[in-house]
Amino acid sequence: MRLSIRWRLTLWNTLAVALVLLVFGGLQYALLRRALYQRIDRALQEQYDALEAGRKERLEHWVEEYWEHEKTFCVVYRPDGTVRAKTDVLNEQALPPPGQTETVRFDDLDLPIIRRHRVLVPMEQLRRATEEVTADRLDRRLPVANPGDELGRMARTINEMIGRLEKSFAEVRRFTADASHELRTPLTAIRTEAEVALGRPSLPPEQQHLLGSILEECERLTRLTDQLLALSREDAGVVPVSREELDLASLVEGVVETMRPLAEAKGLRLRTAVSGGVRVRADGARLRQVFYNLLDNAIKYTPEGGDIEARVEGREGEAVATIRDTGVGIPAEHLPRVFDRFYRVDRARSREQGGTGLGLSITRSIVHAHGGRVELDSAPGRGTTCTVTLPLAPAP
Numbered sequence: 001m002r003l004s005i006r007w008r009l010t011l012w013n014t015l016a017v018a019l020v021l022l023v024f025g026g027l028q029y030a031l032l033r034r035a036l037y038q039r040i041d042r043a044l045q046e047q048y049d050a051l052e053a054g055r056k057e058r059l060e061h062w063v064e065e066y067w068e069h070e071k072t073f074c075v076v077y078r079p080d081g082t083v084r085a086k087t088d089v090l091n092e093q094a095l096p097p098p099g100q101t102e103t104v105r106f107d108d109l110d111l112p113i114i115r116r117h118r119v120l121v122p123m124e125q126l127r128r129a130t131e132e133v134t135a136d137r138l139d140r141r142l143p144v145a146n147p148g149d150e151l152g153r154m155a156r157t158i159n160e161m162i163g164r165l166e167k168s169f170a171e172v173r174r175f176t177a178d179a180s181h182e183l184r185t186p187l188t189a190i191r192t193e194a195e196v197a198l199g200r201p202s203l204p205p206e207q208q209h210l211l212g213s214i215l216e217e218c219e220r221l222t223r224l225t226d227q228l229l230a231l232s233r234e235d236a237g238v239v240p241v242s243r244e245e246l247d248l249a250s251l252v253e254g255v256v257e258t259m260r261p262l263a264e265a266k267g268l269r270l271r272t273a274v275s276g277g278v279r280v281r282a283d284g285a286r287l288r289q290v291f292y293n294l295l296d297n298a299i300k301y302t303p304e305g306g307d308i309e310a311r312v313e314g315r316e317g318e319a320v321a322t323i324r325d326t327g328v329g330i331p332a333e334h335l336p337r338v339f340d341r342f343y344r345v346d347r348a349r350s351r352e353q354g355g356t357g358l359g360l361s362i363t364r365s366i367v368h369a370h371g372g373r374v375e376l377d378s379a380p381g382r383g384t385t386c387t388v389t390l391p392l393a394p395a396p
Contacts, residue, residue, distance in 0.1 A: 059085045126155060138166035184225055191218040228358070243281045245393045248319050249274035249312040251284060255291040256310050259299065267304040274312040278319045279393040286366045290374075293359040294323040294386050301384070302327035319392050324385040330378035338376060339364045363388075 063074045063085050076085040129142045141162065142155040194211045197203065203211075256272050263270040280287075291310075298308045306326040313320055330338060337343045341361045360376075367374045371391050378384035 063087055126151065126158075130158065133162055138162060138169055184222070187218055187222050187225065191215060191222070194218065224358070242283050242285075244284065245279055245281050246284055246287075247276065248278045248280050248282075248287075248321060248390070249276055251287060252291055252310050252312050252321055255288055255295060259292070259295045263295075263299050263308060266299060266302075268299060268302055269307045270310075271307070272310045272312075274310070275314070278312055278314045280319050280370075280390045281393045282370050282390065287370070290363045290366050290388060291321070291323070293363045294388075297359060297386075298323055298325040298327065298384070301325070306383075314392065317392060319390045321388045321390075322385060323388075324383065326383040329380040329382050329384055330376070331380055335376060335378060339374075 059076065063076065064087065074085075074087050075083060078084045126142055129140070133140045141159045144152050144155045144159070147153070147156065194214045198208060198211050198215070253272055253274060256270060260270050295308070295310070302308060302325045308323070308325045311322040311324070334343075339360045341358055364374050367388055367390070373389050375387045375389075376384065377387070
């Protein structure tokens, strides 16, 4: 049966519309499917990142807990050999390579972890022992726990080096003491002969001036040799210490009265502020030398019209003596070295005023020998404050 044209047109139109709808529907489905999958992927990725961040945070906390509670250094490696987590105190350059690993269960992961349990403790002990070795404590030696391993051999090598340094320092100190002792005799002879020559009435003025200069240099060299000899004896520990209970306030006042004429001749005001009953056990002669040195420095470096105050007080179970002046002060960069031997802040000025650069070194040595400490606070234009702290004598 042959269809009419109307039916054939209707059928073709229906098929065309159905085909267009089918293609459009398929396209819409593909686009919607892709968008939904992308949204699901993003959501899953965000959840994974959050989970991974939390797991990393817990992992890092776990690693630090090992260090805090067990003193164990931990390094967690990824399968590709990169570091996933480590103890914070470990330096990147000091990390061991992956190897000799131990598998530790963490959450749902089997983690390859290198545990260095107390491996660095001997190194820390060596470091602390090495810090205790100074020029004044060359009798110290490093512990050698295992002489056969690398640390043991290194400790032995360091001990041998310290021994050589100790021997060298001892020889230098012995030479200094011997040279200082031997110099005293010819200096005394030169000074005596110069004084005798100056006593001649017929001596021309030019020669009198020359002999006066010789006597001044002899005095300076004599003071230098005496100070070197005193330091050498302090270093060797052969200075006899005569400890007696004394009133620190009375001792300082006595030194102040001795130095007062020198201060007044320079136009300085020298005051004391002391409180009685501050008693210490000390060698009176050596302790007087400490305050002679400090007051001498204060007088030398305080301009005319300045003030110097000596204060003594008991403070928190200690005897505290303070020498404060309104002098020129010391720049901050020089303060760490003012107690070094022969160190001068202003070399030309110190030499002109007769300084040797040993006074503060002797002061520190004597104070340390009495179990005390000496501190310096100074700034240019503000003056200098030197504080000597000593243990109080025990109550009877």
